[in-house]
Amino acid sequence: MITSNHLKRGKWLSLFLLLVFLASCGENSPNSEQTPAETTASETIENVEAESPTADNKQLSNNSSATQKQASNSLAPGTYCFEYQDETLTSEAELTVATNNQVTGNLTGTVQNEAEGYFTSYQQDVVGSLQGNQLQVNLTTEIELDTQISQENWQLTANQLDTGRRIYQAVDCTALNDAAPTSSQRIQFAAGESSAVVSNSVILGERDVYLVEANSGQTMELTISSLEDNAVFDLISPGGETLEAGAKNSSLVLPATGDYTVIVGGTRGNATYDLQVEIN
Numbered sequence: 103m104i105t106s107n108h109l110k111r112g113k114w115l116s117l118f119l120l121l122v123f124l125a126s127c128g129e130n131s132p133n134s135e136q137t138p139a140e141t142t143a144s145e146t147i148e149n150v151e152a153e154s155p156t157a158d159n160k161q162l163s164n165n166s167s168a169t170q171k172q173a174s175n176s177l178a179p180g181t182y183c184f185e186y187q188d189e190t191l192t193s194e195a196e197l198t199v200a201t202n203n204q205v206t207g208n209l210t211g212t213v214q215n216e217a218e219g220y221f222t223s224y225q226q227d228v229v230g231s232l233q234g235n236q237l238q239v240n241l242t243t244e245i246e247l248d249t250q251i252s253q254e255n256w257q258l259t260a261n262q263l264d265t266g267r268r269i270y271q272a273v274d275c276t277a278l279n280d281a282a283p284t285s286s287q288r289i290q291f292a293a294g295e296s297s298a299v300v301s302n303s304v305i306l307g308e309r310d311v312y313l314v315e316a317n318s319g320q321t322m323e324l325t326i327s328s329l330e331d332n333a334v335f336d337l338i339s340p341g342g343e344t345l346e347a348g349a350k351n352s353s354l355v356l357p358a359t360g361d362y363t364v365i366v367g368g369t370r371g372n373a374t375y376d377l378q379v380e381i382n
Contacts, residue, residue: 177232177260181207184263184270190215195228195263195270203232205239205258210336210344212309212367222369223336225347235259245348286311286363289379297380304333305372312364316356316381323380324352324364333375338363 177199184195190213197207209226222245230239237256242249256265263270289312291298304310316322324346326333337346340360346352348369356362366377 177235177258181275182258182260182263183273183275185273186268186270188268191268193268193270196275197228197258197263199232205230205232205237208344210347212336214367222334223348223365223367225344230256232258286313288313288315289364291381296382297378300377300379301375302366302377303372303374304366304368308367310366312366312377312379313361314364314379314381315361316359318356318359320356321382322352322354322356322362323378323382324349325378326350326366326375328368328373328375330371330373332369332371333366333373334369335367335377336363336365338365 179199179201181196181198184197186193186195191211192214193209193211195207195209197205199205205228207228209228210223211225212223224243224245226244227242228239230237235257237258239254239256241252241254243252254266256263258264261272263272287300287310289298289300300312302310314322322337324335324337326335327350334348334350335346335352336344336348337352337354339345339356339362340358343357345354345357345362364377364379366375367373
């Protein structure tokens with residue numbers, strides 16, 4: 103016989119089982135797990151955060167860009183001088199780097215080949231742009247009576263100039279410009295005269311050097327003639343700048359006051375010449 107006590111115990115047992123069932127369902131409830139969409143979004147955010155530059159990464163990136171920019175401008179603005187010499191060629195270069203990496207200057211050379219009985223000199227005017235150590239140049243080359251225009255790629259550092267044909271080594275610009283010929287003769291005009299003629303001969307492999315004093319703004323005219331049309335001259339300013347190279351005639355307004363140097367040589371063999379100098 104079922105009593106009221108039995109009913110009460112059964113009721114409490116059923117209630118207990120229902121609570122256990124609900125608790126079990128709660129553990130397996132869809133809300134207790136992360137849905138695939140939620141998982142994907144979470145992973146995407148983590149990936150973006152991993153790939154996005156942090157403040158430190160941005161700083162490193164900025165530093166890297168600054169380093170690359172500094173490397174492209176590694177050669178400080180200023181004037182750089184270089185020299186090259188071998189058995190037949192003596193050459194000097196003076197290049198000025200501006201703050202915008204534009205490069206201007208000149209390169210001069212003297213060729214003396216005793217075996218071939220050949221002497222000549224040349225000058226190259228340089229205008230270019232420097233990127234890193236790569237120098238793209240436009241060259242105007244004057245050699246004797248010929249003018250040539252070309253474009254070349256050089257390499258320029260503080261220690262070397264590589265033209266692709268030869269490598270120049272850095273030298274002190276002051277020493278280079280102050281270097282004077284060991285032997286020279288001064289040309290002087292007779293009283294009341296503004297011109298003079300020097301007659302001489304220069305042997306193979308040697309040069310005759312003359313000094314002419316003049317003032318800034320005056321005009322200097324030079325003419326050289328020779329029996330075999332084989333004599334030329336270079337004209338150097340008081341500051342060491344080459345104004346003419348391998349020339350036979352010249353008329354220039356002078357840029358400075360002081361001694362101008364005229365260097366005479368033969369283009370082939372010995373040269374007997376007359377050098378006329380006039381200053382007005």
